[in-house]
Amino acid sequence: MAASELIDIRNISIDSGLPIRDRVKNMVRQIKDPYHFRHKDVTVHINFIGQDSLEDRIIEMYKNT
Numbered sequence: 001m002a003a004s005e006l007i008d009i010r011n012i013s014i015d016s017g018l019p020i021r022d023r024v025k026n027m028v029r030q031i032k033d034p035y036h037f038r039h040k041d042v043t044v045h046i047n048f049i050g051q052d053s054l055e056d057r058i059i060e061m062y063k064n065t
Contacts, residue, residue, distance in 0.1 A: 006038040007031045024058045 012030045014023050028034050034054050035046045048057065
């Protein structure tokens with residue numbers, strides 16, 4: 001996919017009033033591909049090793065902030 005077709009993460013809006021799982025689902029819905037997006041002119045590609053899902057990792061990140 002061309003970088004111009006990727007969703008810019010700066011355009012994602014997260015409703016902090018939602019439960020964590022709903023925030024994650026909303027973010028994934030907006031970004032389309034949470035493993036491949038962009039920030040300004042930088043293409044971001046994420047890979048995880050292990051059995052945790054992206055949703056589980058994001059929830060852990062929220063819990064630790």
